[in-house]
Amino acid sequence: MFLCVLLLGLILKNEIQVESARILGIFPTPSKSHYALGNVLLKELARRGHEVTMISPFEEKHPPPNSSYRDIKLEFEISEADKSSNFFSSDMSNPYLVTLFLNYVGCKMLNATLNFPNVQKLLESEEKFDAVIMDQFVDDGFSYFAHRFGANNILVSTTTAKAWVNPLVGNPAPPSVVADLLLNFPNRMNFLERLQNTIFYLYSVLNIHLYFFPQQNKIIKENLPEARPLYDYLYNVSLVLINTHESYTDPSSMVPVMKNVGGYHVSPAKKLPEDLQKFMDDSKEGVVYFSMGSNLKSKDMPKEVIEAIIRVFAKLKIKILWKWEDDSLPGQPPNLKLSKWLPQQEILGKCLDIIIHE
Numbered sequence: 001m002f003l004c005v006l007l008l009g010l011i012l013k014n015e016i017q018v019e020s021a022r023i024l025g026i027f028p029t030p031s032k033s034h035y036a037l038g039n040v041l042l043k044e045l046a047r048r049g050h051e052v053t054m055i056s057p058f059e060e061k062h063p064p065p066n067s068s069y070r071d072i073k074l075e076f077e078i079s080e081a082d083k084s085s086n087f088f089s090s091d092m093s094n095p096y097l098v099t100l101f102l103n104y105v106g107c108k109m110l111n112a113t114l115n116f117p118n119v120q121k122l123l124e125s126e127e128k129f130d131a132v133i134m135d136q137f138v139d140d141g142f143s144y145f146a147h148r149f150g151a152n153n154i155l156v157s158t159t160t161a162k163a164w165v166n167p168l169v170g171n172p173a174p175p176s177v178v179a180d181l182l183l184n185f186p187n188r189m190n191f192l193e194r195l196q197n198t199i200f201y202l203y204s205v206l207n208i209h210l211y212f213f214p215q216q217n218k219i220i221k222e223n224l225p226e227a228r229p230l231y232d233y234l235y236n237v238s239l240v241l242i243n244t245h246e247s248y249t250d251p252s253s254m255v256p257v258m259k260n261v262g263g264y265h266v267s268p269a270k271k272l273p274e275d276l277q278k279f280m281d282d283s284k285e286g287v288v289y290f291s292m293g294s295n296l297k298s299k300d301m302p303k304e305v306i307e308a309i310i311r312v313f314a315k316l317k318i319k320i321l322w323k324w325e326d327d328s329l330p331g332q333p334p335n336l337k338l339s340k341w342l343p344q345q346e347i348l349g350k351c352l353d354i355i356i357h358e
């Protein structure tokens with residue numbers, strides 16, 4: 001009898017027990033592609049009953065019904081100079097200069113975020129969080145939030161596990177075998193490439209420890225005088241989610257707190273708009289989809305690169321869909337369809353359909 005009551009009690013207890021966590025997302029990069037990864041993750045957590053708060057420059061207009069999803073919106077003013085910065089310019093192919101540019105962007109973003117009244121209000125509040133999930137992209141100072149709220153710090157690396165992330169969790173990435181993301185070297189580097197990679201590695205380490213981290217620390221101290229030094233909590237990381245998949249990256253070491261999650265933000269493809277559906281159905285040989293994403297614009301590519309690409313495309317029997325951000329493309333061959341925006345997921349979904357069905 002006693003056992004029955006005990007069992008019943010246990011069953012009832014399990015039935016009504018609700019375990020939800022309070023989760024803070026920080027995705028301050030004013031770039032849709034960074035935001036999308038955090039947004040999908042946090043929306044799903046909210047749908048599963050967790051209380052979610054999201055700090056970002058964007059707003060979720062359709063949070064899951066009856067869920068607890070709150071936005072703290074960063075009203076960034078992106079100056080014309082920053083907006084028109086062209087990643088195809090010669091400066092942007094120089095990894096040493098890109099590093100300096102990322103320093104500048106990362107510090108500007110942290111300082112601006114800490115200066116928003118809605119963010120300050122959150123930091124002054126008595127709110128508690130169990131976990132902070134943050135975009136790990138040249139903005140390490142944001143680790144302060146997890147420390148401030150006594151929460152687990154979960155990093156989302158929107159690129160692969162490279163120089164920015166590895167040291168935070170003690171993941172070995174010797175420059176003799178792991179090429180830096182900014183250098184574009186093959187997995188099997190020759191001697192000269194290994195040498196260049198090692199020099200760049202040393203430069204990155206010096207930059208991070210002598211300039212970037214001290215600068216991030218200074219910005220935090222300026223805004224929050226009572227804060228402890230960055231190094232006290234920077235390495236206190238519970239989990240790293242990496243936006244890649246082992247099927248298309250080079251082999252590299254991964255400590256157990258690192259998990260590859262590439263593709264998790266993809267949802268089943270919806271119907272294509274009619275004109276695209278027809279274009280793809282009519283392309284019996286298949287379709288090439290060409291897009292540089294949202295940050296890089298095809299129209300900003302150097303003229304000779306554009307011309308070379310057109311020359312190659314014109315020779316192909318296959319039709320081509322090109323995300324091209326201008327009204328027209330001089331010398332456009334007939335097998336090319338241009339559009340300023342394309343439903344990428346639906347197009348790739350359709351390609352997958354073709355592959356699976358044939």
Ligand SMILES: *[C@@H]1O[C@H](CO)[C@@H](O)[C@H](O)[C@H]1NC(C)=O
Pocket residue numbers: 065066
């Ligand atoms: C949301 O809550 C309302 C009122 O409690 C309820 O009528 C509705 O069915 C709920 N919707 C979902 C999707 O759970």
Ligand SMILES: *[C@@H]1O[C@H](CO)[C@@H](O)[C@H](O)[C@H]1NC(C)=O
Pocket residue numbers: 111112115218219222
């Ligand atoms: C941070 O922003 C404030 C206010 O805009 C400004 O006064 C300060 O100089 C900035 N600090 C850094 C290190 O950029």
Ligand SMILES: *[C@@H]1O[C@H](CO)[C@@H](O)[C@H](O)[C@H]1NC(C)=O
Pocket residue numbers: 146147148150151152153232233236238
């Ligand atoms: C380190 O993270 C844990 C949660 O994983 C937290 O309880 C602790 O306060 C953090 N330590 C510091 C110094 O922030």
